[in-house]
Amino acid sequence: MLPTSNGIRFSISDLSPPLARIVPTLYQDRAGISLYDVQYQPGSDTRQSIPADIQHQVISRLLRFKETCADFSVPSTNIHVLATEATRTAPNSVQFRNEVKTATGWEIRMLSKEDEGRIGALGIASSLSNVQGLVMDLGGGSTQITWLLAKDGSVKTNPKGSISFPYGAAALTRRLEEAKVKGDAGIGELQNEMTARFRGAYEELAVPNELSSLADQNGGYDLYLSGGGFRGWGYLLMSRSKVYPYPIPTINGFKAERSDFQDTVTVLSSVDPKIFRVSERRAAQVPAVAFLINVLTAALPMIKNIHFCQGGVREGFLFDNLTSEIRVQDPLVVATTPYQTASAETISQLLSHALPSSSSNLLPPASFTPQLLRSFANLIYEHSSVPKDARPAAALHTATTGLLASAHGISHTDRALISLMLCARWPGDLPPSEESLLLRLRQIVSMREAWWCRYLGRVAALTGEFYPAGVIRDIPRFEFRAEFVAGNEEKEKKKGVGEVMELTVVIPPKVDARTYVDKEVLKEGMRKVEKVGKKKNWIKASERVDRSERLGGDWGLKVKVVLERGVELEFRSWAYIAI
Known part of the structure; x- marks a missing residue:
C-alpha cells in the first residue's frame, strides 16, 4: 500500500517463482485521496495538517484492504505500508501515522527523499528488460532525478541516491498559479530557478563514463519517466500518435521521440478530459507538466528517446527484494513460460535455424x-484449441489485451512483434474488424521487422504441422537451414531480384512411425512460407505513416523453400523430451 500525494494505492502481488520477474498483480485498487492537495485550503498559501475527516477516510480504506488481504490469505509479515513525500512532510505526520497504527495495527514505513528516489528508480528498472539512461519520477509534491544502468540482472545507480525537487505535478501547479500573478516576470523567475537547479543536479549526479559514452554513440541520452504526471503526458502523446488509434492501451513500454515529447504547444491544444486515461484532475495538471518538460529539455543535455514506465515505488519496493538471478530474467520469456510445451526450448532453436546468419544487410533486425x-x-x-476461424484474431490480441496484457516489463515493440508473429502463425483470413489492429501494430515496428514477423509466423505454422503437440520425441522429423542465394532465374533477373532467402527443409533419409511426415501437408506448409516472398505479400509502403519509409518502397524478400533428404540431422546439441 502507498499513501502518496496523488492517491492511496492498494495492491497484492505474487512473487513466487517462476513469475516473480514480472511482478504479477493479483489485486489492485486506488483511493482518490490526494494527501498533498488536502494540506492546502483554497486561497491559503500555508500548509495545513491532514484533516481529521481525511484521516478517517484513509483509515477506512486501509481497514477494507486489511480484509482483502485476509481474503487472499496474505501473511501479515508480507504486508507493507509505505509513505512518501505528502505524508513525510505533513505538519501532523506523526499523529496521522499513530492513528493508522492504532486502527489497523500496521506501522507506516516512511521513505526518506533518498530512499523514495532509489526505490522509484528500481521501479523503472523493473519496467523494461534493459534501462540505460537518466530516470525521473514525478509525484504530486516532488520529482526525483538520477541515472540508472540496469542490465543483465545488475542495477547501478547514483550511490548518493536521487536528487529531489519540490516540483511535483500538484506542487508545481500551485507555484505556476502564484507566478502568473506576477505576470511574465514571475513565470520567468520560476523558469530560471528550475533551470538552474536541474543543471546543477545533472552535474551533481556525476553520470558515469559508461553511460555518457553510450549517449555519445546513440546521439543522446534515453530518458525514462515514471509517476502519474508523466504517465498522463504519455497518454496525451499516445492520443496524438501518427498510429491512430494507438493499438496498445498500457503506458509501460511506450516510447516517444524528443521532438514529440517537447512539443508542448501542440499537446496543450489537444487536452481533453475524455482522452483515454487522462482524468479531469490530471488534465488540470497538464500545464504544469508541460512547463516542467520545457525546463527539462532546455536544462538537461541532449535527450534522444523518452520511455514511459508504469513502475514506481510499489514495483521498486518489490523489485528490490528479488535476487539478481530473478532480475536477470527476460520479462517476455518469463511471462510466456506458463504456456510453453515440453519441447519449447528445442522448437525455439529450430526457429532460429530458419533465420539466415550470413553477412547480408537483409538479415532480420x-x-x-x-x-x-x-x-x-x-x-x-496456445491458440490451438480456439476455433479455426478465430485463431488469427485471438493470436493478434495476445500481447495487447490478451494473455500478456498484465505482464510487466515488456516494451511496445516486443508486444507488437510477438502479436504479429502469432497472427501469422495461424494462416487464414482475419476478420474485417481486426484488419485495422493488424495494420496499426505493423506501424509500431519497421517494415523490415513486420515482414520478418510474417515469415517467422509461417515457419512456425509449418513447424506446427510437423509437431502438432509441440513435443519433439527422441528422433527429430526435420530441421531447417537458411541462407541467402543469388537470384538466378530469368524471371527473377527481369524483376531486378538480387538475393533470395532460401529455406531448406531437411528430412531424415529413412522414415518410420516416429518420423513420418505427410507429403501433401508438407508441400502445403512449404507453399505458405513461399507466399510470404511474393511481392503482393510484401509490407506495403503506401500503408505506412512514416514518410521516410514510404519513400523507400515496399519491403520484402523473395523466398524459396526446398526439400532435402539428409544423411543425418544435426540435432546432437539439442535437448529432447523422450516420451
Whole structure:
C-alpha cells in the first residue's frame, strides 16, 4: 500500500517463482485521496495538517484492504505500508501515522527523499528488460532525478541516491498559479530557478563514463519517466500518435521521440478530459507538466528517446527484494513460460535455424533476439484449441489485451512483434474488424521487422504441422537451414531480384512411425512460407505513416523453400523430451 500525494494505492502481488520477474498483480485498487492537495485550503498559501475527516477516510480504506488481504490469505509479515513525500512532510505526520497504527495495527514505513528516489528508480528498472539512461519520477509534491544502468540482472545507480525537487505535478501547479500573478516576470523567475537547479543536479549526479559514452554513440541520452504526471503526458502523446488509434492501451513500454515529447504547444491544444486515461484532475495538471518538460529539455543535455514506465515505488519496493538471478530474467520469456510445451526450448532453436546468419544487410533486425524467439516458441500452440476461424484474431490480441496484457516489463515493440508473429502463425483470413489492429501494430515496428514477423509466423505454422503437440520425441522429423542465394532465374533477373532467402527443409533419409511426415501437408506448409516472398505479400509502403519509409518502397524478400533428404540431422546439441 502507498499513501502518496496523488492517491492511496492498494495492491497484492505474487512473487513466487517462476513469475516473480514480472511482478504479477493479483489485486489492485486506488483511493482518490490526494494527501498533498488536502494540506492546502483554497486561497491559503500555508500548509495545513491532514484533516481529521481525511484521516478517517484513509483509515477506512486501509481497514477494507486489511480484509482483502485476509481474503487472499496474505501473511501479515508480507504486508507493507509505505509513505512518501505528502505524508513525510505533513505538519501532523506523526499523529496521522499513530492513528493508522492504532486502527489497523500496521506501522507506516516512511521513505526518506533518498530512499523514495532509489526505490522509484528500481521501479523503472523493473519496467523494461534493459534501462540505460537518466530516470525521473514525478509525484504530486516532488520529482526525483538520477541515472540508472540496469542490465543483465545488475542495477547501478547514483550511490548518493536521487536528487529531489519540490516540483511535483500538484506542487508545481500551485507555484505556476502564484507566478502568473506576477505576470511574465514571475513565470520567468520560476523558469530560471528550475533551470538552474536541474543543471546543477545533472552535474551533481556525476553520470558515469559508461553511460555518457553510450549517449555519445546513440546521439543522446534515453530518458525514462515514471509517476502519474508523466504517465498522463504519455497518454496525451499516445492520443496524438501518427498510429491512430494507438493499438496498445498500457503506458509501460511506450516510447516517444524528443521532438514529440517537447512539443508542448501542440499537446496543450489537444487536452481533453475524455482522452483515454487522462482524468479531469490530471488534465488540470497538464500545464504544469508541460512547463516542467520545457525546463527539462532546455536544462538537461541532449535527450534522444523518452520511455514511459508504469513502475514506481510499489514495483521498486518489490523489485528490490528479488535476487539478481530473478532480475536477470527476460520479462517476455518469463511471462510466456506458463504456456510453453515440453519441447519449447528445442522448437525455439529450430526457429532460429530458419533465420539466415550470413553477412547480408537483409538479415532480420537486432530486435529478433533469442529471447524473443523463445517467447514466440512458448506461445505458438496456445491458440490451438480456439476455433479455426478465430485463431488469427485471438493470436493478434495476445500481447495487447490478451494473455500478456498484465505482464510487466515488456516494451511496445516486443508486444507488437510477438502479436504479429502469432497472427501469422495461424494462416487464414482475419476478420474485417481486426484488419485495422493488424495494420496499426505493423506501424509500431519497421517494415523490415513486420515482414520478418510474417515469415517467422509461417515457419512456425509449418513447424506446427510437423509437431502438432509441440513435443519433439527422441528422433527429430526435420530441421531447417537458411541462407541467402543469388537470384538466378530469368524471371527473377527481369524483376531486378538480387538475393533470395532460401529455406531448406531437411528430412531424415529413412522414415518410420516416429518420423513420418505427410507429403501433401508438407508441400502445403512449404507453399505458405513461399507466399510470404511474393511481392503482393510484401509490407506495403503506401500503408505506412512514416514518410521516410514510404519513400523507400515496399519491403520484402523473395523466398524459396526446398526439400532435402539428409544423411543425418544435426540435432546432437539439442535437448529432447523422450516420451
